[in-house]
Amino acid sequence: MKLVLLWSDILFFLLIAATVAGAVVASRTEHLRQCWRRVGQSRVGMGAAAVLAVFFLIGAVDSLHFRPQLPDSPQGEPRYSAEVLSALDVLLTPLRTRTEKTYSAPLATHLYAKETLDDAGRDFPPLQYPGTHLFGTDKVGQDVLYLTLKSIRTGLLIGTLTTLIMLPAAVFLGLLAGYAGGWIDDVIQYLYTTLNSIPGVLLIAAAVLMMQVAIDNHPEWFATSAERADARLLALCAILGITSWTGLCRLLRGETLKLRELEYVQAARALGVSGTRILWRHILPNVMHIVMIAIVMDFSGLVLAEAVLSYVGIGVDPNTISFGTMINTARMELAREPMVWWSLAAAFAFMFVLVLAANLFADAMRDAFDPRMVDR
């Protein structure tokens, strides 16, 4: 067995480490601890947090990648499979390996399509593993539950990494434009107005296709197809991040324009507090609720954007299992007679639960952290 460390794995674990570090810092400060205690008192918030934790746990387990040793490799000189597996794959071995021939309905005992059988003419052939596929199987007989669980990591990555890429730019430029004003404001406004006036899909398509060409021309960059798919996923996050900071930036600029005229900012200036410190202590904390709402709303929007882009063929790598690719294939399945509805239903249900939990948790957090909301 040989560990494989994909770039997205590193980023994902860094993200989790940062969250944990933040939690440790928060637990040492008395008033932050009080805020978190208020989150803990919200029943809805804690329910949502539990659901989110399960999703992140699945994502984390799915981010531990390795290449298994081939059984027939010679002693002392191990050879490894070209297929990259994750810890989740190992845990889900029964789901992963119990494949059928083709479509079967949830918990069915027979296939979904009639076949010519040897003895009894055309009939529904029995399944190899009857009654074990909770969400049925897809066209090539893979368990849909397995696919959905594997999609979670892609969804989380696209939702979080993209936000992380665009957040610093959006916050920094937004606050700078609003606070500094003058020509700095003009330049930043010009930048995002220009970027906004180019159709987003066009820009993304161009960038993805260029990257596609680069990847195809340099097969030596990647040892395995998983690494190639991973590079494409990261590039997609980066491109989505670069095109999606404008909205938040515009919002933050407006809010900063308002805040900088407030009397507590004026008072800080009169006390001789420096510009950076005013931005850090007075403006940033007071726009954080906007940032938080934007993160959650973008999160769901990005998961959906991934589905749209995959449909146009410029989304994630076709080998990557994601909600987008699942929904994309479901398009054909819904048009089929009789209709195959379960892969869409499974992807929909998981995506819905994920996005809803994120929204509810963000609400609970905002209520707990906004000092003005505490009394109500």
Added chain:
Amino acid sequence: MSLLAVRDLSVAIGAASPVEGVSFDIAAGETFALLGESGCGKSMTALALMRLLPDAARIAGGSVQFAGNDLCALSEAQMRGVRGGKIGMIFQEPGSSLNPVMTIGAQIAEALNVHADSVDGNRVVELLAAVGIPDPQRRATEYPFQMSGGMKQRAMIAMTLAGEPELLIADEPTTALDVTIQAQVLDLLDGLRRQRRMAILLISHDLGVVAQMADRIGVMYAGQLVEVAPRAAFFATPGHPYARRLFAALPNAASRQYRLATIPGSVPPLGTLHAGCRFAERCGEVLPICRVQVPPWREHAPGHAVRCHLDALLSQKVGAGETASASLPTGSGTPLLEVADLRVHFPIRRGVLQRAVGHVLAVDGVSLRLDAGRTLALVGESGCGKTTVGKAILGLQAPTAGMVKLHGALMHGLAPAAMQMVFQDPFGSLNPRLRVEEIIAEGSPTARVDELLQQVGLSADMANRYSHEFSGGQRQRIAIARALAVKPILLICDEPTSALDVSVQAQILNLLTDLQAQLGLAYLFITHNIAVVDYLAQEVAVMYLGRIVERGTVDEVLRGARHPYTQALLAAVPKIEGGNEYLRVAGDPPSPANPPAGCHFHPRCPRAVARCREAYPEAEALSATHAACCFLAGAK
């Protein structure tokens, strides 16, 4: 036979009762004033009469008889006919009561349409004329943004008159307006009442406005009426300890040498459970019985009833507090602050290229001088540039021209910590995300937060809380502590008490006096409140349209004003003692973007002569300290 009879009216929000057992009558053609501090349930009472309570609130009991109908028993559809028809209502903020995308005429016509079968176009113009809007024909076609605040309030009154109301509810109708405009609007309301025999329910926190307008007065405290009296009786012998203390808390020249009497604490928050008298906790004459038994109504004279257990104290006024121990240094040597010919012009940019097509002359040549340890009040109406002067002195606003000297040293850019500012809005001046200790230590990380908190009259254990947990007065104390942390010698106070209730204002004024005595601070006190000036300041400068029109000591300016604008400003302030000599100015202040030629005040000045239209008058020295910019200042 009274027009409106309210009996035992109670409003409930959940378990809390913002209005409880309120009873009063208003006869046709009478003005009844509800007086009280914010949070006492005045507006809630008015909304209950109109059955316009917010969703969470409901009428819990009592009856409202209006012209023989029980308003509480009417259906919503019938109630709509009463609102705007028989009962009209005007609100505090005229700017937000009018629809910005409809012309004034269309909005009045709409109100007419609801209450009349056919609308005569002339009726709109008649109504506008009735509320004293000049050139009503043209004004009817204008939009709200083209009108000043006073004009908008007049237009609102015209809309209310469209339904020919028998009762007009005026909820703080002039609080958002300047004193000269306030005087005009109050005159208008009083005139309309007399002409139309309309009853007025006036809601106000301003004793002066009430003294000028009301026939009878009801004092509200924490949701209850505590005193009902005719005006003369109320102002001669207020009966309830709360009312007496409100009077004592008012600053004026007579209380100059003394600390103002304050009411400790603040109005109890909504939802407090009261066993006895609601004022018991803050009352200086509290008896054991007050805490356990709700006081009954006692009638002291016909029509003068007080809800208090005490009787003997009725005629005894609350004396002012002990003498303030401030012995002020007299001006000598280098002034602490010297401002010469300060100008702040804002360019007006138009067009694609954003070229400056003109300038708003917010501050146009202001010179000031303030000695250490003294207080200079900068007085003027909104828009006259007084806040901009404060910001420019501090360096928060870059001046276009002029110089500011502190201790004889020329200032460039942001002022040193020796000058600090206290702002008007106690809710906007503290960052809601920071705790009190972080706020106070903002300018100086080594500040002794607990000492500062005690210095401004707060307790040291409040340091760990967020600012939203404090009342307006407490927040203003925190803001003062923040300024004191860097050990300033000059505080620029920009209307620090105008957002506060009278009793809280007295606390802050006392605090400012104490700090001046202890630390030798100098104050540049920016305000529109003449009474506060009279109480606090030694010197006064009056500003009009970006320039100082008169300056001198308090006695010289407030009691011997020579500039017609100062005289008009002083006359417009409603006085409790009554007897306002009417030097009323007409019209609104002109725009600082386009000031009138000659003396800026001449279009409104009742004494303007030909010379006033030609040149701006130079300051004429009337004594060593007193000067006025008026050609007529020298002539008696």
